[in-house]
Amino acid sequence: MSKRSGGETIDRRPYRERCIVVHPELGAEGYDGRERQARLEEAEGLARAIDLDVVHSEAFPVKRPRPGTLVGNGVVEHIEEIIETITHGEDEEEGIPPIVIVDAQLTPVQQRNLEKAWHTKVLDRTGLILEIFGARARTREGKLQVNLAQLTYQLGRLVRSWTHLERQRGGVGFMGGPGETQIETDRRLIRVRIDKIKRDLLDVSRTRELHRAARRRVPHPVIALVGYTNAGKSTLFNRVTEATVTAKDQLFATLDPTMRGLTLPSGRSAIISDTVGFVSNLPHELVQAFHATLEEVMEADIIIHVRDVAHADSEAQKADVLKVMNELKVVTKDMSATGENSSDGKYIIEALNKIDLLSEDNQEFVTNRARNGDQVAIPISASEGDGCEALLQAVDDLLTRDYLTTSIALSFEDGAAMAWLYERADVLNRNDDENGVHLDLRIAPDVAARFEQTFERVLG
Numbered sequence: 001m002s003k004r005s006g007g008e009t010i011d012r013r014p015y016r017e018r019c020i021v022v023h024p025e026l027g028a029e030g031y032d033g034r035e036r037q038a039r040l041e042e043a044e045g046l047a048r049a050i051d052l053d054v055v056h057s058e059a060f061p062v063k064r065p066r067p068g069t070l071v072g073n074g075v076v077e078h079i080e081e082i083i084e085t086i087t088h089g090e091d092e093e094e095g096i097p098p099i100v101i102v103d104a105q106l107t108p109v110q111q112r113n114l115e116k117a118w119h120t121k122v123l124d125r126t127g128l129i130l131e132i133f134g135a136r137a138r139t140r141e142g143k144l145q146v147n148l149a150q151l152t153y154q155l156g157r158l159v160r161s162w163t164h165l166e167r168q169r170g171g172v173g174f175m176g177g178p179g180e181t182q183i184e185t186d187r188r189l190i191r192v193r194i195d196k197i198k199r200d201l202l203d204v205s206r207t208r209e210l211h212r213a214a215r216r217r218v219p220h221p222v223i224a225l226v227g228y229t230n231a232g233k234s235t236l237f238n239r240v241t242e243a244t245v246t247a248k249d250q251l252f253a254t255l256d257p258t259m260r261g262l263t264l265p266s267g268r269s270a271i272i273s274d275t276v277g278f279v280s281n282l283p284h285e286l287v288q289a290f291h292a293t294l295e296e297v298m299e300a301d302i303i304i305h306v307r308d309v310a311h312a313d314s315e316a317q318k319a320d321v322l323k324v325m326n327e328l329k330v331v332t333k334d335m336s337a338t339g340e341n342s343s344d345g346k347y348i349i350e351a352l353n354k355i356d357l358l359s360e361d362n363q364e365f366v367t368n369r370a371r372n373g374d375q376v377a378i379p380i381s382a383s384e385g386d387g388c389e390a391l392l393q394a395v396d397d398l399l400t401r402d403y404l405t406t407s408i409a410l411s412f413e414d415g416a417a418m419a420w421l422y423e424r425a426d427v428l429n430r431n432d433d434e435n436g437v438h439l440d441l442r443i444a445p446d447v448a449a450r451f452e453q454t455f456e457r458v459l460g
């Protein structure tokens with residue numbers, strides 16, 4: 001704020017675009033236990049994640065979706081009145097109507113009709129999340145993936161979306177002015193851009209695979225953090241690695257994956273990866289586009305599912321995360337089986353985060369349920385550090401759960417094989433005599449197989 005010579009106050013703060021959030025509560029919703037208010041608050045959080053100023057929000061039950069507008073005429077008229085009031089309020093000089101965020105997936109026809117009725121830009125849930133991801137992407141790979149998702153989303157909206165020259169919104173993302181870049185509406189050109197981005201992502205994927213191959217040669221177990229957005233993954237990541245990854249009380253504060261080295265309680269080295277947060281009704285375009293990034297989850301030895309147990313919809317959020325993991329074809333191991341009887345797949349540990357925000361009674365309830373459940377679950381507070389050592393110990397224990405205890409006798413001339421084992425296995429005991437070296441080992445089955453193949457020696 002500053003003042004003119006006459007004393008008049010001038011507001012020099014940057015202008016924040018205003019928006020109205022509308023949550024149509026469809027008839028099929030509610031099966032997952034989410035409350036209407038919780039859904040509305042999440043939609044508001046998504047809008048604020050790109051610095052929109054939410055001036056009004058409302059939820060409406062929709063028993064029968066309308067093909068032309070999704071919501072009924074009464075809701076359309078009601079929102080139109082609110083837009084008029086906000087646009088032409090007494091304290092408004094510019095008269096710029098607010099953007100309307102519809103927290104649902106709109107068809108191109110529905111989006112067009114609502115924009116005509118409300119005389120303003122309309123963004124559906126998919127478009128909003130794409131806007132957020134576009135604003136958050138920092139790496140070349142992240143930007144490519146977001147661009148691919150945006151173009152794929154846009155491609156389906158070029159036909160029958162606009163009946164005049166304003167067939168596509170211009171400007172950056174989806175909130176620019178209409179008709180500014182008409183050439184972008186050409187389907188052929190968009191397909192050309194999509195093909196080029198896919199080729200670029202393929203190159204990035206090859207580079208990532210080279211990095212994985214290098215890690216396999218000097219194998220460190222990989223731990224992937226997954227969870228609902230704002231569950232505390234980045235806070236936990238920073239806590240156990242002493243890194244400085246951005247951790248905000250904000251949806252999708254982290255987009256690009258980050259990997260750091262980690263020392264477990266046993267002294268074993270590992271790699272931990274912080275990934276993008278999941279969300280309910282995650283657009284299919286994004287799941288597909290971010291498949292390369294989420295390969296870190298599929299390649300991980302152990303997955304830590306970070307949950308916000310203080311959130312009212314914690315169980316529903318868990319279901320959303322598991323749904324995305326299922327879409328990624330992530331297979332989990334049977335915790336009750338070990339060794340040769342264990343199933344293929346990944347071990348999953350639940351990090352029951354933000355336990356410090358619960359009452360003492362609820363803390364005790366969560367702790368007891370974690371002890372008695374079939375899932376390995378550790379109550380933690382990533383912000384305070386409580387339970388983090390126990391979590392890392394659980395990771396350590398699971399990493400060696402399927403290990404073999406074996407031994408081998410080596411001559412003093414077998415230095416290469418000995419160095420190989422010291423680098424890739426746990427040497428429990430060593431005895432040297434005049435004949436050579438005897439090693440007692442704890443080793444992963446796949447590592448043992450690679451040793452026997454590489455050196456043509458049999459363990460045990």
